[in-house]
Amino acid sequence: MSDSATGQVSERAMANAIRALAMDAVEAAGSGHPGMPMGMADVATVLFTRYLKFDPAAPDWPDRDRFVLSAGHGSMLLYALLHLTGHADMTMDEIGNFRRLGSRTAGHPEHGHAAGVEATTGPLGQGFANAVGMALAERVLNARFGGLVDHRTYVVAGDGCLMEGISHEAASLAGHLRLDRLTVLFDDNGVSIDGPTSLAQSDDTIKRFEAYGWAAERVDGHDNAAVAAALDRARASDRPSLLACRTTIGFGAPNKQGAAAAHGAALGADEVAAARVELDWPHEPFVVPDDIRAAWRAAGARGGAARRAWEDALAACDGDLREEFLDRLAGDVSETVRAAVAAHVEALIAEPRTVATRKASELALEVLTRALPRMIGGSADLTGSNNTRAKAMKDIAAGDYGGSYVRYGVREHAMAAAMNGMALHGGAIPYGGTFLVFTDYCRPSIRLAALMGLRVIFVATHDSIGLGEDGPTHQPVEHLASLRAIPNLNVFRPADAVETAECWELALAARATPSVIALTRQSVPQARTGAADGNLCARGAYVLREADGERRATVLASGSEVAVAVAARDILQAEGVGTRVVSMPSWELFAAQDDAYRASAIDRGTAIVAVEAASTFGWAAMVGDAGGAVGMAGFGASAPHKALYNHFGVTAEAVAAAVRERL
Numbered sequence: 001m002s003d004s005a006t007g008q009v010s011e012r013a014m015a016n017a018i019r020a021l022a023m024d025a026v027e028a029a030g031s032g033h034p035g036m037p038m039g040m041a042d043v044a045t046v047l048f049t050r051y052l053k054f055d056p057a058a059p060d061w062p063d064r065d066r067f068v069l070s071a072g073h074g075s076m077l078l079y080a081l082l083h084l085t086g087h088a089d090m091t092m093d094e095i096g097n098f099r100r101l102g103s104r105t106a107g108h109p110e111h112g113h114a115a116g117v118e119a120t121t122g123p124l125g126q127g128f129a130n131a132v133g134m135a136l137a138e139r140v141l142n143a144r145f146g147g148l149v150d151h152r153t154y155v156v157a158g159d160g161c162l163m164e165g166i167s168h169e170a171a172s173l174a175g176h177l178r179l180d181r182l183t184v185l186f187d188d189n190g191v192s193i194d195g196p197t198s199l200a201q202s203d204d205t206i207k208r209f210e211a212y213g214w215a216a217e218r219v220d221g222h223d224n225a226a227v228a229a230a231l232d233r234a235r236a237s238d239r240p241s242l243l244a245c246r247t248t249i250g251f252g253a254p255n256k257q258g259a260a261a262a263h264g265a266a267l268g269a270d271e272v273a274a275a276r277v278e279l280d281w282p283h284e285p286f287v288v289p290d291d292i293r294a295a296w297r298a299a300g301a302r303g304g305a306a307r308r309a310w311e312d313a314l315a316a317c318d319g320d321l322r323e324e325f326l327d328r329l330a331g332d333v334s335e336t337v338r339a340a341v342a343a344h345v346e347a348l349i350a351e352p353r354t355v356a357t358r359k360a361s362e363l364a365l366e367v368l369t370r371a372l373p374r375m376i377g378g379s380a381d382l383t384g385s386n387n388t389r390a391k392a393m394k395d396i397a398a399g400d401y402g403g404s405y406v407r408y409g410v411r412e413h414a415m416a417a418a419m420n421g422m423a424l425h426g427g428a429i430p431y432g433g434t435f436l437v438f439t440d441y442c443r444p445s446i447r448l449a450a451l452m453g454l455r456v457i458f459v460a461t462h463d464s465i466g467l468g469e470d471g472p473t474h475q476p477v478e479h480l481a482s483l484r485a486i487p488n489l490n491v492f493r494p495a496d497a498v499e500t501a502e503c504w505e506l507a508l509a510a511r512a513t514p515s516v517i518a519l520t521r522q523s524v525p526q527a528r529t530g531a532a533d534g535n536l537c538a539r540g541a542y543v544l545r546e547a548d549g550e551r552r553a554t555v556l557a558s559g560s561e562v563a564v565a566v567a568a569r570d571i572l573q574a575e576g577v578g579t580r581v582v583s584m585p586s587w588e589l590f591a592a593q594d595d596a597y598r599a600s601a602i603d604r605g606t607a608i609v610a611v612e613a614a615s616t617f618g619w620a621a622m623v624g625d626a627g628g629a630v631g632m633a634g635f636g637a638s639a640p641h642k643a644l645y646n647h648f649g650v651t652a653e654a655v656a657a658a659v660r661e662r663l
């Protein structure tokens, strides 16, 4: 495989190692996607051997370039690259165990399974938008820390990624913010699953990206010199760059290349054998000849000097800045936020506030964003409604990344995915707002935040029919239940200003769990007026008002309906029915408590009724077979909020009646 004239291994031979590993791993697994890795092997070889700044000996080096495989079905491209460049945990055994239980080589790349997998990808377009968030985080940190954070973000995206709406939103945002360190390598092979992309698409991608404010050009993805020249231009550009790399899907498989047949199935023994001939790759499956392996290892070793130089620069920089930088990267902020929230809660207890919880959230953010400069806020064009911007925050703008607030525009999906990218990048804790009903527009990214275990905070205001006149299009009904169904997502619905601050503390302290904080548009009284020992929301649910006299009823509630529950208690107590009110800001944290605590909070010997101005779906698990739930059975309506609560029967009287039925 050596180039006879120079004695050096050719880049084509290095790329063929990727191709061989991809087809052999897919063959061994009996499933997978050989086409994309085989098609993009040349482009990836140019990137990884000449451009990408990385060091397999220190894969988490903070100033490494980020490489995101947005077209996650082509996972073998990434696994082969990580293996060949010498990432210790990506052994040949792992390649051989592609798609098997417990391997690092899952069907689609999963962040955390192996070093160098910068994001979990597969749902098309997400990785693209993650990369926009990474590139933004890089600029924001660069503005503060200069040369300590000075790297690029590369993405491999396919036709599918670029068809997905999320990439359109994210590309538009990246162009607007002029994220010039972002380069997208578009695998422009013109083929997706159904066949040629012309079946479904006829837009001009280059012109589309140019219109977004990108530098965009077409390049032959099998001409390494041309790819390198295009990458040079991308690096020099003052805009984000799209290189539409014309490639042949399944390059090297003589009978399947160029067609959908190469996309997502094992090629089959005959075709693999034919490809070995076509590619001049006579080696056994999973065997990489020493000279080619050595060339790849040399490419992997390229970044070591830069990494060491960076470490020296860090050691040499001003002590305060170094401290701040290291602190910014550290994951644990629990003590900082605990102290900030404790002081804030003390002030609220001294001077109670009747405010909407969205306003309470803003009050908390005033304190928290000051204590934690790494908080990067934003909203999808609802800043004044979501109350996400603390007064001192400065907008991030094209060429001016010194702020900490992102104007995401009306792009909820890209906002959510970009926040994931910022969290993946490190050094940032992103939060962003929209209406709770529009978390539907964010949901695929919220799910991935949960799957990846990212600290991303979704501020979801206007959280019920309580938003009033905007009507059923804007009134979430099923959203709490559907978000509570996502594993590893904390859904908070605080009842008042104190709980709102406490929930913010919990969201910020949760290093490996994203949070949705559901907040009201309408004012709520402050339920918590006495000092408490610590953060009561931390247990998910707690006794807010104990029964007077013999305890015969328990009313569970979240958010604005805690006030309804307290009013129901007044009615019932007047009738001699001792009633406890349990505030339940987080089902997930409550579920994590031990049996004894849960039994102590929800007394099964009493009549149990829940109230929430949302679908009652799921409450049966809390109230038990004999219990009741007062909530919404269908969509809301357009009217002032008090009229709606009466119309839909989400009232203290209805709760009291439901209790009486069960006494």
Ligand SMILES: Cc1ncc(C[n+]2csc(CCOP(=O)(O)OP(=O)(O)O)c2C)c(N)n1
Binding pocket: 033, 035, 036, 071, 073, 074, 122, 123, 124, 157, 158, 159, 160, 161, 164, 187, 189, 190, 191, 192, 193, 249, 263
């Ligand atoms: C959101 C989403 N929808 C659908 C799929 C299923 N899917 C996986 S790959 C693919 C086609 C992608 O085509 P392209 O990006 O051109 O990849 P290539 O054929 O070049 O490998 C589809 C529809 C997915 N992974 N994610």
